[in-house]
Amino acid sequence: MRSAELIELWRGGQRESLHSGHAVICDTKGVVEAWGCPSEIIFSRSSCKMIQALPLIESGAADAAGLTDRQLALACASHSGARMHVDAVDQWLQALDLGESHLRCGCHMPSDRDENRRLTCGDEAPSQLHNNCSGKHAGFLTLNRHLGGGTEYVEPDHPVQQAVKAAFEEVTGESSPGYGIDGCSAPNWSCSLAGLGRAMAAFADPADDGRGRAMRRLVDAMRAHPEMVAGEGRACTVLMRASGGRVATKTGAEAVFVAILPDQGLGVALKVTDGGTRAAEAAIAALLVHLGVLERNHPAVGRFLTDPIRNWRGIVTGEMRTAPGFPA
Template identity: 60%
Template sequence: MTDPVEMTEVLRGPLVESIHRGHAVICDAAGEVVEAWGDPDAVIYPRSSAKMIQALPLVESGAAKARGLTSEHLALACASHNGAAIHTDRVNAWLADLGLSDDDFRCGAHMPKDEPARDALIRAYAQPCQVHNNCSGKHAGFLTLTQHMGWGPDYVEPDHPMQRACLEAFEDVTAETSPCFGIDGCSAPNFATSLKGMARAMAWFASAQEDGGSRENAAVQLWQAMVKHPELVAGEARACTELMRACKEPVALKTGAEGFFIAIIPGRKLGVAMKCADGGTRAAECTITAILSRLGVLDADHPAARTFMNAPILNCRGIETGTIRPVAGLF
């Protein structure tokens, strides 16, 4: 086993004050490792970076087509959204089309990350609903398939047919048997795999063909929906959204909790998976930006790239105190 390697450093003045270590893997269409840092075999939870895999059964089953789901629905099924009106209005309309309500969700409620939505709830002395959960789009997808198949309502239980379908898809595209699962923040099982397995899965998405069978066709629809609607996948000022907009060619990006990030690069049939060992979001965002720049799909001087990589750190008076940057050799 290889230890995590230095990936992102934080400077204050002339000194490196903090160093984030981690692992990263780039795989090609054959599932082979093109480049790696740290331990490609490290066993990880991909967390929300796996949402497009969890959405595969929704599309390949025919449920999405039967319910008339659009690319906006599919982007939301892959999203960790901010809970802004552009997200919650669409998910609520989706639920209404299913004849369901917020009570049918099993994701739990939390305050939205979107400041106007959060402030509106506070001013109204209102509590957030489950639709504000960043995973509510994924759960609307779960409910759609559950309803289409006539399965029971507790769709997040590990032995529920919904989650068994997710596990089958997960093990297929990672080409690995998942050794275990943990319960995610939204209460659904999150299946473990190796970092290489996750990169392999993203490369599979990147090389999928519309005429390659129902699963590959579903993969194409999902990554295309993410690229078409980056604002629905995360939200304004979020790395997923801003970097997808900034890339010079179609790239689907998705963050996951505890410092995880993936990239699907269809034009090059490459998949990327990276994990910051300490779970730091700032390091994951800097590292994935550096890898995208290294691969030539993102201009390192693009304003969006500079937001997350080689970005100035300002104090409360707006004085620049340091910077966050990839370590030498990563980019």
């Protein structure tokens, strides 16, 4: 089965661009609705951070370290590197008697405008605390402290990453065909889109056991602290706030997006094949409207899908649309 047409860009009465991809809506039994190919093998990238955080709770490391829900949300985050994110990771590491040098995620300039401006104007280099994955890595370090592993916790054969792999394969219900190295240097295991959707459904409708309680705790943390999961103006934060806590959403690089809907017991996963972020954000907004989580006229939907496209003079030049056959 080939990819499906998902999002179109129109200008001057003509379709100018087209984004194709794959999307699934799942419950814990499997695929409920699909566009494109549910068996498409993908790297989930940062959309799977909730899965990567499961061993942090299941091992007892989170409770041993006294982690708060705000910190658990940060463990699932691809944050903007705002001051609140940087300070929160720094304080987390200090409580472990660790520091920025113990991270293995690397440095990049923050996407948060204020922090980016502060560093630029002060001629200051970013640190690893600014890395959008530093919260996840603080979680890895917390788990590593509990397990007593070596310093290179991002190595695929390290106990931390082996625990992550085991959790990933269990919740997706698949043996991963392999891994790639993510932007933050940690291994990222691949799976089918349907497997990722089933995993999100498991988070939406968790079993009444230790894993289910860990899943519920992470989802509740994300919904309670959407600002820690991404940042001001970012799609994950905007959509979670807009839903009033009815959904937990998480983006991943190369146009992966997932959503967890506890009220409906559903999980959503999508991948835009060209890696275009604008299309992934538009597609997840469309699916949240389709599932009744957001109204089509909500400003958050407008921001990512329905608002007219304007040029630098404010003139309307085009519009984004869902393709025929994809939820409008």
